[in-house]
Amino acid sequence: MDSTLIKTLLESQERAYKSAMDTVVKQMNDRIMKLESTVSDLTTSLQISQREIDDLKSTIKELGKEKQFIKVKMDQQAAVINSSKSEIESLGERCNCMEDYSRRNNIRISGVEEPSSGETWEQTVATVLSLLDDKLQLPGVEMERAHKVGQRRDAGPRSIVARFSRFSD
Numbered sequence: 001m002d003s004t005l006i007k008t009l010l011e012s013q014e015r016a017y018k019s020a021m022d023t024v025v026k027q028m029n030d031r032i033m034k035l036e037s038t039v040s041d042l043t044t045s046l047q048i049s050q051r052e053i054d055d056l057k058s059t060i061k062e063l064g065k066e067k068q069f070i071k072v073k074m075d076q077q078a079a080v081i082n083s084s085k086s087e088i089e090s091l092g093e094r095c096n097c098m099e100d101y102s103r104r105n106n107i108r109i110s111g112v113e114e115p116s117s118g119e120t121w122e123q124t125v126a127t128v129l130s131l132l133d134d135k136l137q138l139p140g141v142e143m144e145r146a147h148k149v150g151q152r153r154d155a156g157p158r159s160i161v162a163r164f165s166r167f168s169d
Contacts, residue, residue, distance in 0.1 A: 112157055146160055
């Protein structure tokens, strides 16, 4: 074989090798560029995610502080409610005592026949005074008021509530 032929073959092989190498280098450069772009995108996404995480952490801290504030307020309100309950119970007891005290001059009388027509409270007072004088021999009792309790019904006579002027009566 002659040297020109060998030289030509070697040059041809060199060109083919160079062309193949250029193609491989170009493909590698394209892949590297794609990887760099992907890494850049991932870095940007990671930074955004990190900012969002930081924002969420600060929001969680703020919500924790707000929760504490609300818990303190709820505890204060619970104390106010408990205090109010105690005061309401105390006032209820006092109210019951006042009602009992205001009724201490009263008596309830049952079984007194109803008149056929309406009766005024003055007539009811006269009926009760007559009953006390005739049946119980208690003359001279002073009465403030006497009235029938409830609405008239067919079942029987209504009770009478009578209020005396003096407790001793």
